[in-house]
Amino acid sequence: MKTIVYKAAGGNPTAIVIGDNISQDRYPEISCQIQSKKPEIEQVGFFETVHSGVPKLQMAGGEFCGNASRSFACLLWQQNPKNSEFDFYVSGFNGVVRASVKKKRENLFFCEARFPNLKSSVDVKSLDGAIVKIVNLGGITHIVVSEDDFPFSDSDYEKDMKRIRDRLKVDNDAIGVIWTREESKQIYIRPVVWVKDVDSYYYETSCGSGSIAIGLIKKKSVDVVQPSGDTISVELSNGNMTLSSEMEKIMEF
16 A cells, blocks of 8 residues: 655645455545644545546545646656646546646646536525625535724634534535635635545645635636645536646655
């Protein structure tokens, strides 16, 4: 069993496990073991090959993850650098992801992933007199709140996330609360994501699906500043959603 870890837009380290005949029942257990030994890793996915021969990334909790999808594309490129475009499946998304990878230098890439016809919905709710927006992406649901209404706490973000999630009665394989603020025409996010099957809470250093949620709310293409300080670009075009940023391989074990 081999594990390769990538960063997306300077954050959100994602581990991809490559191994033969690993039962899906063991994914949450293996994920917890990896994150216990290396707590900087924020999520874990597993390399699978489906019957058609098309590769698939299956996240430990079965969730959808935009950054992990692009990490997987970089892994596919490193396995076959003669190609620059790849098609694959990811958990939580009912379609084929189409990604392109360009090498910038050793272990540093620019990756763009397109999610054709990504099914989504945006609901508007009220909480404590403030407007919040609930974005369902299928394999993950994000609750988007303003920092003006719900101040972000570096010490209590897990408790605050649970309170917002539970009061709104949101349920899914994975749920995020995305705190947002806008300064000088830039959008900043602070994403806290819970994955049900591994019961993990991470203040993610970057978040692809959370950035998609912002694009859907704004109804336009946007550049979203991550907690890492780097930016993820979201493009909406003809029903397709595209994520792009720098990606970096940071370790292998």
